[in-house]
Amino acid sequence: MRNTPGELLVGTEGRYAREVFHQRHPTLVEQVGRPYGAAQRAALRALLDESLTGVIQRLPGDAPDLADWDAWDRGQFGRPWADAPFLWAESYFYRRILDAVDYFRPGPWQGVDPFRPMKEPELADLALDRDLGWVAALPAEPTDAGLATVVKAAVFGNRADLSFRMQEPVSADDPAAPDELLVDETAALRAALGARPGAVCVVTDNAGRELLADLVLVNWLLDTGLADRVTLHVKPAPYYVSDATPSDVEAACARLGRALDSRVAVRTHAFWCAPLDFRALPADLSADLAAHGVVVVKGDLNYRRLVGDRDWDPVTPFPVAAADLGVPVVALRTCKSEVVVGLRQSIVDRLDADEPRWRVSGRHGLVQVR
Numbered sequence: 176m177r178n179t180p181g182e183l184l185v186g187t188e189g190r191y192a193r194e195v196f197h198q199r200h201p202t203l204v205e206q207v208g209r210p211y212g213a214a215q216r217a218a219l220r221a222l223l224d225e226s227l228t229g230v231i232q233r234l235p236g237d238a239p240d241l242a243d244w245d246a247w248d249r250g251q252f253g254r255p256w257a258d259a260p261f262l263w264a265e266s267y268f269y270r271r272i273l274d275a276v277d278y279f280r281p282g283p284w285q286g287v288d289p290f291r292p293m294k295e296p297e298l299a300d301l302a303l304d305r306d307l308g309w310v311a312a313l314p315a316e317p318t319d320a321g322l323a324t325v326v327k328a329a330v331f332g333n334r335a336d337l338s339f340r341m342q343e344p345v346s347a348d349d350p351a352a353p354d355e356l357l358v359d360e361t362a363a364l365r366a367a368l369g370a371r372p373g374a375v376c377v378v379t380d381n382a383g384r385e386l387l388a389d390l391v392l393v394n395w396l397l398d399t400g401l402a403d404r405v406t407l408h409v410k411p412a413p414y415y416v417s418d419a420t421p422s423d424v425e426a427a428c429a430r431l432g433r434a435l436d437s438r439v440a441v442r443t444h445a446f447w448c449a450p451l452d453f454r455a456l457p458a459d460l461s462a463d464l465a466a467h468g469v470v471v472v473k474g475d476l477n478y479r480r481l482v483g484d485r486d487w488d489p490v491t492p493f494p495v496a497a498a499d500l501g502v503p504v505v506a507l508r509t510c511k512s513e514v515v516v517g518l519r520q521s522i523v524d525r526l527d528a529d530e531p532r533w534r535v536s537g538r539h540g541l542v543q544v545r
C-alpha cells in the first residue's frame with residue numbers, strides 16, 4: 176500500500192503554488208480591478224495583501240454562502256495563508272475576489288462577472304472561424320480517428336486558459352508549441368463508452384475556446400451515437416478567471432451557431448466552487464455523476480481535485496491516485512500545475528532533463544482513464 180503524499184501548500188519556497196500567489200495574483204488583481212470603483216479596488220488590494228502576508232479571514236456575515244464555507248473551512252480560517260493547502264487557498268482566493276467586487280451584494284456590481292472583460296475577446300476572435308474549420312470535416316460515423324480528433328481538441332482546448340496566459344508565455348495559437356500527449360488512453364475511453372449509446376457527463380473547465388472544443392466533443396458523441404444524452408456541469412459563479420458558468424455555455428453555443436441539443440442538460444452545483452477534492456463530493460452530486468456511463472473531467476484544476484492536490488510521484492498509477500466515482504472517469508487535461516500521475520519513468524526523466532517547466536507550461540496533455 177502506497178503512502179498518500181502530503182498536500183501542496185501555498186508558502187513552500189521554490190514551488191509553483193507560491194509563484195501563483197506571489198507572481199500571478201498581483202497581476203490578476205490589478206487587471207480585475209480596472210473597471211471598478213475605488214472601494215472595490217481597495218478591497219482587492221487588501222485581499223492581495225492579506226493573502227501574501229496575513230491570516231485567512233472568514234467571509235463577511237452577509238455572504239450568501241457563509242454556511243457552505245464554514246463547512247468547507249477545514250480549520251483554515253485564522254491560519255496564515257502561507258500554511259494553507261494550495262487547493263483550498265486558491266479556491267478561497269477566487270471566492271474572496273467575488274466578495275471584494277461586490278458580486279453578491281445588492282448594487283450596481285451584483286451578478287457582474289469580474290472576469291467578463293477577459294473572457295469576451297476569446298469568443299469575439301475572428302480567427303476562431305478559421306481555427307474551427309476542422310469541425311466540418313469530422314466523420315459522421317463513430318470512428319476511432321474521429322474520437323481521437325475531438326478528444327485531442329478538448330485536451331488542448333484546455334491550453335487556452337486565460338488565467339494561465341497571465342503567467343506562461345505559451346498561447347493556444349503558438350505554432351511552436353507541440354501538442355504532446357504524455358498519456359493517451361483514448362482507446363480505453365472508447366471501450367468505456369460501450370457498444371450502445373449511453374449517458375456521458377462532462378465536468379467542464381474554461382469558457383471560450385476550451386468550452387467550444389468541449390461542445391464539439393459533446394455534439395460529435397451525440398451525432399455519431401456514441402452517447403444518447405450528455406450532462407454538462409459548469410461552475411455556479413465566476414471562478415479561476417475563465418471557468419465556464421451557465422451564461423458562458425449560452426455564449427459558446429451562440430458562437431458555434433448551434434443551439435444546445437435537447438439531449439444536453441446544463442447543471443451546476445455549489446461544490447464545483449468548493450476548495451476540496453473529489454473525495455469530498457457530496458452525496459447528491461456523487462449520485463448525479465454515477466448515473467452516467469462515463470464522466471469526463473476537464474482541465475488542470477479538476478485534475479488536481481480528482482487525484483488530490485498532493486506531491487505525487489509522477490509514476491503513481493492514475494487509478495491509485497484518482498478518486499473512485501463508481502463509473503469510468505476520463506481526465507482530459509494539459510499540465511498547468513505540479514500535480515501529475517500515471518507517467519512512465521522514461522518520460523519523466525526526459526522532461527526533467529529537457530524542460531524544467533514541463534509540469535506547468537501547458538504544453539503537455541493527458542488522456543487518462545480510471
Ligand SMILES: O=P(O)(O)OC[C@H]1O[C@](O)(CO)[C@@H](O)[C@@H]1O
Pocket residue numbers: 195265333336338339380381415474475476477479511512
Ligand atoms: O483552467 P485550468 O486548466 O483548470 O487551470 C487552472 C490552473 O491555473 C492555475 O490557477 C494557475 O496556473 C492553477 O493553479 C490551476 O490549476
